[in-house]
Amino acid sequence: MTEAVTRRTAMLGAAATSGALLFAGGNARAQAKPTELRVGITTFLSGPASVFGVPAKQAAELLFEEINKAGGIGGIPVRAFFVDEAPGTDHLVGEYRRLVQNEGCQIILASISSGSCLACTPLSDEMKKTTLLWDCGTQRIFEEGPHPYAFRTQGYGTPEVLAPLLYLLKHKPDFRTLAVINQDYAWGRDSWELWKAGMDAMKPGVRVVAEMFPRFGATDYSTEVTRLLAARPDVILSTSWGGDLTTLIRQSTERRLFERSLFVMPIAEASLPTLGRTMPAGHIIGARGDHWNNHPSPKDPARLKRLVDSYRAKYNEYPIYPVHHMAQAISAMQAAYAKAIAAKGAGGWPNDLELSNAFRGLTFDTPTSTITLREDGQGLEDQIVGLSSFNDKFPFSVPKDMILFPAAMVSTPVGQKSTDWLKTLKPDFVSQVPAPMAG
Amino acid sequence: MMEWFSDNGLLLGLALLDGLSYAALVFMVAVGLNLVFGVLRIVNVAHGSLFAIGAYTAASIGIFFASLGLPAWAGYIALVLSALLVGAVLGPLIERLLLRRIYGHEDVLQLLVTFALFMILEDVQKLIWGVQPIMQDAPMKFLGTVDIPFGEDVIPFTAYQLFVLPGVAVATLAALAWFLRRTLTGRVIVAVTTDKEAATAMGIDAAKIMLLTFSFGAGLAALGGALASPTTSLVPGVGASTIVLSFAVVATAGLGQIEGAALTSLMIGLGRSIAVYFAPEFEVVVPYIIMVAVLLVRPQGLFGVLETRRV
Numbered sequence: 001m002t003e004a005v006t007r008r009t010a011m012l013g014a015a016a017t018s019g020a021l022l023f024a025g026g027n028a029r030a031q032a033k034p035t036e037l038r039v040g041i042t043t044f045l046s047g048p049a050s051v052f053g054v055p056a057k058q059a060a061e062l063l064f065e066e067i068n069k070a071g072g073i074g075g076i077p078v079r080a081f082f083v084d085e086a087p088g089t090d091h092l093v094g095e096y097r098r099l100v101q102n103e104g105c106q107i108i109l110a111s112i113s114s115g116s117c118l119a120c121t122p123l124s125d126e127m128k129k130t131t132l133l134w135d136c137g138t139q140r141i142f143e144e145g146p147h148p149y150a151f152r153t154q155g156y157g158t159p160e161v162l163a164p165l166l167y168l169l170k171h172k173p174d175f176r177t178l179a180v181i182n183q184d185y186a187w188g189r190d191s192w193e194l195w196k197a198g199m200d201a202m203k204p205g206v207r208v209v210a211e212m213f214p215r216f217g218a219t220d221y222s223t224e225v226t227r228l229l230a231a232r233p234d235v236i237l238s239t240s241w242g243g244d245l246t247t248l249i250r251q252s253t254e255r256r257l258f259e260r261s262l263f264v265m266p267i268a269e270a271s272l273p274t275l276g277r278t279m280p281a282g283h284i285i286g287a288r289g290d291h292w293n294n295h296p297s298p299k300d301p302a303r304l305k306r307l308v309d310s311y312r313a314k315y316n317e318y319p320i321y322p323v324h325h326m327a328q329a330i331s332a333m334q335a336a337y338a339k340a341i342a343a344k345g346a347g348g349w350p351n352d353l354e355l356s357n358a359f360r361g362l363t364f365d366t367p368t369s370t371i372t373l374r375e376d377g378q379g380l381e382d383q384i385v386g387l388s389s390f391n392d393k394f395p396f397s398v399p400k401d402m403i404l405f406p407a408a409m410v411s412t413p414v415g416q417k418s419t420d421w422l423k424t425l426k427p428d429f430v431s432q433v434p435a436p437m438a439g
Numbered sequence: 440m441m442e443w444f445s446d447n448g449l450l451l452g453l454a455l456l457d458g459l460s461y462a463a464l465v466f467m468v469a470v471g472l473n474l475v476f477g478v479l480r481i482v483n484v485a486h487g488s489l490f491a492i493g494a495y496t497a498a499s500i501g502i503f504f505a506s507l508g509l510p511a512w513a514g515y516i517a518l519v520l521s522a523l524l525v526g527a528v529l530g531p532l533i534e535r536l537l538l539r540r541i542y543g544h545e546d547v548l549q550l551l552v553t554f555a556l557f558m559i560l561e562d563v564q565k566l567i568w569g570v571q572p573i574m575q576d577a578p579m580k581f582l583g584t585v586d587i588p589f590g591e592d593v594i595p596f597t598a599y600q601l602f603v604l605p606g607v608a609v610a611t612l613a614a615l616a617w618f619l620r621r622t623l624t625g626r627v628i629v630a631v632t633t634d635k636e637a638a639t640a641m642g643i644d645a646a647k648i649m650l651l652t653f654s655f656g657a658g659l660a661a662l663g664g665a666l667a668s669p670t671t672s673l674v675p676g677v678g679a680s681t682i683v684l685s686f687a688v689v690a691t692a693g694l695g696q697i698e699g700a701a702l703t704s705l706m707i708g709l710g711r712s713i714a715v716y717f718a719p720e721f722e723v724v725v726p727y728i729i730m731v732a733v734l735l736v737r738p739q740g741l742f743g744v745l746e747t748r749r750v
């Protein structure tokens with residue numbers, strides 16, 4: 001006898017089957033060891049920011065090759081899926097979903113642009129996919145709300161601006177006037193806001209004689225340089241980077257602006273190899289971290305040398321900070337998988353939640369130090385700032401009189417907003433600045 | 440008003456000097472685009488790539504010359520060689536292989552094709568020159584600096600910025616005006632710009648003129664890039680940032696108007712410089728404010744001529 005199948009029973013049956021499949025699939029994903037670990041990586045592969053994005057991609061390729069030669073992670077090979085950030089956040093959001101849903105990436109490394117990170121973190125919440133913010137600097141990510149599946153494996157804007165400011169206050173405490181020339185986009189504006197909040201709190205009364213935000217990607221700064229020459233500020237701050245910064249430095253050098261004012265350039269490190277000997281000495285330079293080629297006392301000198309040498313051998317250039325940030329994210333990924341796999345026991349493989357939990361509070365080694373991911377997901381990375389100088393070891397400028405700022409000292413405490421916290425700093429905070437490093 | 444001038448007159452003087460050199464760079468790029476736009480009636484988005492390739496080529500040749508131990512002035516030969524190479528090789532290639540196929544097609548198709556070419560050339564630049572900034576400033580360093588009095592102070596300007604850039608722009612303007620009005624080839628180009636159908640009916644080989652004009656425009660774009668290369672760092676995207684401003688100049692100047700391009704470049708250069716001194720928050724938008732203001736009053740552009748629609 002044939003039983004009539006009503007629409008209601010059909011729908012119930014379909015729902016039950018789907019649920020069972022979903023449950024089974026979920027369990028399978030959570031427990032079965034994949035044949036390869038798929039890692040989605042978003043970075044700039046085109047446009048002006050490819051000066052950072054391409055070296056980072058190269059670093060990932062180099063390190064994944066080394067990891068796979070050594071047996072992979074948890075015994076399985078690692079495979080990267082790269083996505084270009086340049087087309088913008090709308091494109092990136094679609095690509096993030098594609099990486100997770102179509103390519104089956106188990107973890108995402110995103111991104112260089114703060115806008116990209118701000119777009120990706122809500123997706124990590126929604127899709128419950130562990131996302132390592134491997135380079136972006138915006139302080140907003142973890143200050144505006146929790147993101148349980150997102151972790152930043154390096155420092156961020158606040159320590160990267162506060163450390164050079166403290167260095168300036170220690171190095172040239174009597175400056176009275178300052179000018180700023182930053183790129184006209186989120187980082188240029190945000191970094192100035194952070195700097196101004198800290199400077200007004202710790203050294204009130206400094207007169208800002210010029211605030212200039214030239215177009216991002218500008219190819220000519222001659223008018224700005226003239227204005228700065230005429231204004232004669234004691235200090236010039238520029239958080240610019242890439243071609244913009246090298247152009248600004250070259251045009252300023254040619255017209256002797258560096259002889260009139262002290263420059264503070266928190267992101268100069270990435271431009272120094274390009275500038276070679278044309279970078280003027282005696283100006284304050286930062287590296288978005290502590291990973292200088294001439295770090296006087298790295299935690300693991302052999303590992304730092306290996307990274308620098310292997311990168312140089314393969315790509316014929318010195319690694320710049322995005323290379324180190326990518327290496328940090330990959331180190332964190334290795335450490336978290338090891339921790340999660342150990343927690344699962346023999347043969348087990350972590351699901352998304354277990355992987356995410358492994359990152360919380362994780363401490364992992366870098367060639368230069370140790371980074372701990374705080375409870376809010378933010379990594380604590382030390383900052384080293386120094387004065388541009390030359391020696392016989394490098395064909396470009398490296399810092400001297402370096403000061404290492406411990407991450408905890410220059411990072412906004414959990415639960416506070418950076419600009420609010422910076423406003424609470426007192427002039428005597430400068431007395432806590434450590435002495436320059438030996439070596 | 441007079442009080443303002445007495446307070447800021449010196450700064451205004453500096454702004455004028457800066458504005459002139461910036462206007463010269465803008466003109467060099469925009470004039471080629473304007474010429475191409477006028478004759479081929481194609482909005483060539485890839486014009487920015489020709490600027491970038493001109494700049495990269497000039498820097499590469501300059502670096503090569505330096506490696507041979509040639510004197511610094513040889514850098515100027517590199518600038519000219521670069522423009523010649525792009526104009527004589529890349530320009531004809533693009534026109535023959537690509538643009539010729541889309542003449543007379545819809546604007547959208549032309550935009551898409553030239554945009555695709557722009558994207559391809561961007562990748563070609565990355566393949567050849569990589570992504571790290573490239574610098575070759577020998578031509579700028581060779582001439583040194585000039586101290587301009589500023590009250591009791593002096594402001595150093597590079598001689599390259601003060602003399603070479605405006606000088607080349609003025610020479611280009613004069614040479615173009617003479618070429619277009621006093622030579623047979625120039626007059627033929629003007630004829631094709633004005634009415635291609637009538638010119639063809641008179642026996643003018645329009646295809647040849649289009650090839651010549653595009654190659655010439657490509658060479659001018661490359662010369663603009665080459666002239667800019669000693670002052671800037673070359674990175675991916677340098678062409679994109681240039682092309683947007685060039686379009687503003689072309690729209691403001693009017694189709695195919697060389698003098699219009701010069702005047703508009705001057706307005707934009709001076710407007711931008713003055714903004715940097717007195718209202719830096721408007722620096723980025725000044726060129727577009729000028730464009731909108733002009734187009735509101737003269738939709739055909741400063742020197743443009745109203746055309747009757749052909750049915």
